[in-house]
Amino acid sequence: MENVLRPLIVVGGSVVLTLVVGWATDLLLRKADARHHETPLWGLLRRARVPYQLVLCSALLRGSYDEAKLLEAHRVGIGRTLSLVLIGSASWLVIRIAAAVVETSYSRYARMHRDPARVRRVRTQVELIMRVVSAIVIVVAIASMLLTFPAMRAAGASLLASAGILGIVAGVAAQSTLSNMFAGLQIAFGDMVRIGDTVVVDGEWGTVEEITLTFLTVRTWDERRITMPVSYFTSKPFENWSRGTPQMTGTVFWQLDHSAPVEAMRERLRDILRQCPAWDGRAYGLVVTDSTPNTIEVRALVTAKDADDIWTVRVAVREEMVRWLYEEHPYALPRVNTAGAVPPPGRADGYRETHDCALWRSFEKPAAGGRGRG
Numbered sequence: 001m002e003n004v005l006r007p008l009i010v011v012g013g014s015v016v017l018t019l020v021v022g023w024a025t026d027l028l029l030r031k032a033d034a035r036h037h038e039t040p041l042w043g044l045l046r047r048a049r050v051p052y053q054l055v056l057c058s059a060l061l062r063g064s065y066d067e068a069k070l071l072e073a074h075r076v077g078i079g080r081t082l083s084l085v086l087i088g089s090a091s092w093l094v095i096r097i098a099a100a101v102v103e104t105s106y107s108r109y110a111r112m113h114r115d116p117a118r119v120r121r122v123r124t125q126v127e128l129i130m131r132v133v134s135a136i137v138i139v140v141a142i143a144s145m146l147l148t149f150p151a152m153r154a155a156g157a158s159l160l161a162s163a164g165i166l167g168i169v170a171g172v173a174a175q176s177t178l179s180n181m182f183a184g185l186q187i188a189f190g191d192m193v194r195i196g197d198t199v200v201v202d203g204e205w206g207t208v209e210e211i212t213l214t215f216l217t218v219r220t221w222d223e224r225r226i227t228m229p230v231s232y233f234t235s236k237p238f239e240n241w242s243r244g245t246p247q248m249t250g251t252v253f254w255q256l257d258h259s260a261p262v263e264a265m266r267e268r269l270r271d272i273l274r275q276c277p278a279w280d281g282r283a284y285g286l287v288v289t290d291s292t293p294n295t296i297e298v299r300a301l302v303t304a305k306d307a308d309d310i311w312t313v314r315v316a317v318r319e320e321m322v323r324w325l326y327e328e329h330p331y332a333l334p335r336v337n338t339a340g341a342v343p344p345p346g347r348a349d350g351y352r353e354t355h356d357c358a359l360w361r362s363f364e365k366p367a368a369g370g371r372g373r374g
Helices: 002-035 041-068 072-112 116-147 150-161 163-173 175-190 262-274 307-328 351-364
Strands: 198-201 204-211 215-220 225-229 248-256 279-291 296-304
Touching: 002 041, 041 072, 072 116, 116 204, 204 225, 248 307, 262 279, 262 296, 262 307, 279 307, 296 307
Parallel strands: none
Antiparallel strands: 198 204, 204 215, 215 225, 248 296, 279 296
16 A cells, blocks of 8 residues: 555655645736736746746656655666756746846836837847857756766766867867857847848848847848848948938939929928828928939938838828829920920021921922922
8 A cells, every 4th residue: 555655645746736836836926917017027937837837846756756666667767857857947947037037127128218229229139148048058958968877977078088179170160150159249239230220231121120149030121031141240231221310311303394393392392291290300302403305303302210201201202292293283294305496596486487398398399300209
């Protein structure tokens, strides 16, 4: 009877105690989260309840397994398995707790500072720091798991003896990966590019969506994703429209006829911008920037608070101005000029008519030999 009750009490008691402690801890975290609405820490810590219960259960079973007298022939294997589970769940718990603390710190910083550029910079640094911490914890956990095997401990001396050669070989083989990792750290703390920045890379306009230690993802305006190594941003030039202040100035061009009402277009531009919510009201202007024998180039200058709004303002101004010109001043739109030439200065007004009639009569006059040319 003792051989049945002893393992049942040990195993069952460990599981029941784990469930009770886990339920009590989760209840306390819920109450703390309901009481402190200003911080998301307690709600984020609740996400760690599964690894927390695994740590408790594996620790209790590992410490009391010898008293259970269960499957003694496999005692070493079961004990090692429980140790591996304990190490893995403890690593999982550490990562969840670190993520909760870091996310809480970032949320508090975002509430205190209204500058979007600084908030995006801190967010980029926080995410990269979390990736580094997670990588370190995972590496330490794997090393601890390997050290639970006696063969691995015996091989440790030989591994340390050849660590110098292996380090050189690994450094040469992983040169590209290591350069990307250092580039990722340089981007995070050098404030070169941040998550949420609007960039132009290889002629593609988009927003930085994700930054890791090795690659960076840019989401384009048509929802494509461009993934490239982070070393690209430390070795090649690129446009960062969000660097410094997010305010931007945009231009709109039209090719119009020489008779276009430029002054009326300036007044119409002012009316269009006043009705456009995306215009920030800082500045606007309209000037003639170029001319050709057939058209003139008219440029409108507008401002907005960020890259998204400047795009909205530009397309609105272009569309409304073309519609207004078509409805009110159709003569201003470019057309093919089929009018006759203007007479030279000092000639009579009837020069062109007389000249044209003379040309026509020359075509009508019969040529020598019979037929006319016309």
